[in-house]
Amino acid sequence: MSSTDHTSALRSAGLRVTAPRLATLAAVEAHPHADAETIAQAVREHLGTVSRQAVYDVLNALSDAELLRRVSVGGRSMQYELHRHDNHHHLVCRECGRLEDVPCAIGEAPCLLPHDDHGFEIEVADVVYRGVCSECRARLAATTPRTP
Ligand SMILES: [Zn+2]
Numbered sequence: 001m002s003s004t005d006h007t008s009a010l011r012s013a014g015l016r017v018t019a020p021r022l023a024t025l026a027a028v029e030a031h032p033h034a035d036a037e038t039i040a041q042a043v044r045e046h047l048g049t050v051s052r053q054a055v056y057d058v059l060n061a062l063s064d065a066e067l068l069r070r071v072s073v074g075g076r077s078m079q080y081e082l083h084r085h086d087n088h089h090h091l092v093c094r095e096c097g098r099l100e101d102v103p104c105a106i107g108e109a110p111c112l113l114p115h116d117d118h119g120f121e122i123e124v125a126d127v128v129y130r131g132v133c134s135e136c137r138a139r140l141a142a143t144t145p146r147t148p
């Protein structure tokens with residue numbers, strides 16, 4: 001996505017186009033699933049003068065406007081990605097925290113329905129697949145002492 005796309009995304013979300021907002025969108029695009037601290041660093045490398053709090057405020061505004069999607073897989077800090085409205089899910093490695101996108105196995109949101117919805121209108125199901133990534137599996141296999 002070019003900065004023109006980010007500009008029009010901000011406009012169509014009804015948000016003012018500002019340098020911190022554009023830099024934040026570019027940083028999230030360059031570092032998908034980065035946490036706020038990493039994004040703030042990237043934005044400051046680019047713009048210099050922006051405070052961390054300003055970047056955090058931008059992240060919240062862009063997430064509320066659904067230009068960014070907050071990804072929470074538990075344990076670690078909140079992570080961010082461009083909101084593609086594609087209902088994809090995530091794989092997370094319990095050893096190293098590596099996070100990968102995977103398309104929904106079933107289809108459109110909400111791809112799963114609970115047996116009892118308690119009267120809720122279900123909008124989305126966020127599925128997190130947890131396991132051990134291939135690199136960690138190789139590392140763990142190499143360090144596991146072999147029985148003679
Ligand atoms: Zn791993």
Ligand SMILES: [Zn+2]
Nearest residue numbers: 081090100101
């Ligand atoms: Zn994702």
Ligand SMILES: [Zn+2]
Nearest residue numbers: 104105106111
């Ligand atoms: Zn799904």
